[in-house]
Amino acid sequence: MNNAVVQNVIRGVAFILIQVLILKQMEINSSWLHFMSILFYPLFIILLPLRYSTISVMVIGFFTGLIVDSFYHSMGIHAASCVFLAFIRPFAFTILSPREGYSVDLSPTAHKLSFPWFVRFSGLLMLSFCFFYFSVEAFTFAYIGQILLKTIVSFFFSMILILAFMMIFNPKE
């Protein structure tokens, strides 16, 4: 168990706790925006180091999602979304690849790469994640309008939280 793995495990546990203990309670108590879910824990998967293969990231995402699901009583929905997020992460890397490329031991943080790059990177992934999540939750495209509304609102608030976190803590790894 090297340092990076321990750090990632701690970060994963912390993010999941923030999600299920704080954000979920907010969601339940906020009657004023019932179609909004602040999704913060996907940041854990987004920040996983580049050297992890897509398959291992997907497996990590699967179990992360299952844990979150067990708190949300929505078995499989978060897991499906996390696997999807892990699957499209390499495509986001490819699309947003900087001119000099990536170095092997990189974590996709604002500290290692630029802050604007991280905004684009996390924005792309979170938008996909939110859309996938609400699609799976609705389980039908019959209410596509509602899905899109939820996606945009939740994406907006989730991004505020994620970017605030990155600005405040600015993790290296």
Next chain:
Amino acid sequence: MASFFGNFSRFGSVLVFLFLELICLFLIVQFNQKQRDIWFYSGSLISGKFLEMSNQAGNYFYLSSVADSIANENALLLEQITNDKSLPLLIFSDTLEVQIDTAQTVRYELLPSKVINNSINKNRNFFTLDKGSADGIAPHMGIVTPKGVVGIVRQVSDNYSVAMSLLNSQMRVSVAIKRTGYFGTMSWQGKNPLVMDLDDIPKHADLIVGDTLITSGYSAIFPPGLQLGILRDFKIEPGSNFYSARVELGEDISRLNYIYVLKHLEKPEILELETSIENE
């Protein structure tokens, strides 16, 4: 660059992705009531659609047997009408009400059959029926459809028979003009499959374009009064005592499908009588 994304090939990661998503799908449907309802509702919609489609396809294959049974039923009904001696003989259509003295009514059995091979492009055309001697068909039986006469049976095997089409240069049909009763002979010259020639109508007969032509009944093959077609045009060749006319056939033989074979029930009796005179 590429080395980042793959200790595993992209193909492998797609497989793992699909595998994990399938597990998630299973979990979602298994443990979430709302999604479960949607899943099974959509499932029933889709399976319902498939069942409907397969049902329609099945109906399509079923059609031919339905048509067969309807043809049998029609034959039975027409037979009853034809053979009911208390009724005036009324064959095939309302427009053709041929009344014959009930004493003259001959008994015919109608055998429904299907044309399985047909030609119209030769000088001597034949068609094949899917029934033969096993079903009671014998040579020299007439073949008709509700719209008119179409041919005569020539060769019969156990399960099939070959019939000479009206569109055969050797075919001669004795016909009568329904309105006036003059009779002539109809034959085919090998050109238009919808048109036949009509000869031997005496020139004092009064013809009108559109006259209905019926079988004359001067043979045991066809009962009198079956519809054949309508008179299309006519002329008298110089020096001739007979009309040369053309007849438009009622039935389009080029798309023959279901037909009836006419079995004359009293034919053996007639033949016996006729041969007894020859032998005298």
